[in-house]
Amino acid sequence: MTTLILTRSDLTALLEGDEGEGLREAVVAAVERAHVDLAEGRAVLPAPPAMRLPGTDGAYLAMAAASAPAGLAAVKLLSDLPGNRARGLPVQRSTILLTSARTGACAALLDGAPVTRVRTAAATAVATRALARADARVLGLIGTGPLAWEHARALLPHRSYERIVLWGRTREHADALAARITAQLHVKAEALASPRAVTESCDVLCTLTPSREPVVRGAWFAPGLHVNAVGAPPRPDHREIDTAGVVRSRIVVDAYATALEKSGDVLLPLAEGALTEDRFRTELGDVLTGRAPGRADASEITLFDSVGVGLQDLAAGRLLVDAARERGLGRFVDLTS
Incomplete structure (x- = not known):
């Protein structure tokens, strides 16, 4: 399996294009299904470990999840670095890795910022509708x-x-x-x-x-x-x-x-x-x-x-990867070559 790499510009093209609003609605539905899957035992979501380097105020979180319906295991590495503010850089940066739950092959690598914003708002929409x-x-x-x-x-x-x-x-x-x-x-x-x-x-x-x-x-x-x-x-x-x-x-x-x-x-x-x-x-x-x-x-x-x-990242990532493949966005790399 080749690995699809989606940059921030690739994801922005998807989400801000003509079909962007439809994709956002689809992310809301995917995030809702993911939480139902978690409640009914079809998904796994451990608490993420926080890693800290001595003498720094930064934290690195490995946000992992696996989903049988999505056919994926995933991890988002989130770097939370308050010191970046003084450098003029984003305090939070993240990258999402999606792998096949069946074979373990690396399916995709995504910039985390657009995915995180969309799936976070989607979860809020789901909760607001329910509560x-x-x-x-x-x-x-x-x-x-x-x-x-x-x-x-x-x-x-x-x-x-x-x-x-x-x-x-x-x-x-x-x-x-x-x-x-x-x-x-x-x-x-x-x-x-x-x-x-x-x-x-x-x-x-x-x-x-x-x-x-x-x-x-x-x-x-x-x-x-x-x-x-x-x-x-x-x-x-x-x-x-x-x-x-x-x-x-x-x-x-x-x-x-x-x-x-x-x-x-x-x-x-x-x-x-x-x-x-x-x-x-x-x-x-x-x-x-x-x-x-x-x-x-x-x-x-x-x-x-x-x-x-991480399960929300997995759900949104699954949907966006599928959409990118349909539209020919991103680049494919054979990591095993």
Whole structure:
């Protein structure tokens, strides 16, 4: 088997081309199936080990997964390097390796950035559909980077949102994102003055910042709010939601073993004694398969704790590799020659 190599430009051509929106919808469906497969035992997802070099603040995570329906085993090597910020480089970089589950042959090698953004937003869309109120009409975004734009694109097709409210640390960036959403996605969007203003104005809230300290507080949560905690890196000392917010919410995680190792949003309240592990044992796949209930009633506050898992990369990677092969994108290399 030859190995298909997909660069960032290859993946961008797929996702931003004429069929890009259709591919994004297909990624949402693939990520949903992957979580169902995990709940029903057709996929394997160990907690990723974190490797750290002495004397550095960097971390390297090997995010592995295997799926019988997809016919693949995969690993994404994620480098989380805060020192890159001073170098003018991305803090997070990743590469995804897909291998045949049957033969072990290397099927594909992908740049991780576009895949990660799309599959992360897809997981949020799946969780929001499962947990948010049916009458949710205002979407809130905390953060204005590429992940915020990707979330607006992913969540809009699944709800009849009337308005998007957002906040970012730089007002100029927030205004620019609001204008882009309004012009390209045809939903009125506006930048507000603070995270509190966004939280108190929306029905569905997505936190999309690489924050170490909480940017959103539970005291601001109105009954019936659904929160997607997405942006904090997979480090147990980083979080976007304060302890009060987590305690007030019914928590659903993408994967319990990963959250127990990597999610500061639940590990810091756990260390404080504010909650027990039982509070975050429910996985998204449990809700999707009916093994666990979703929203109990219109007043319940729900929180999807999205750390991000290798199975989502595998699901999105499978779909994008197939699409690239159909369109003749990428280059093939025989690694065994």
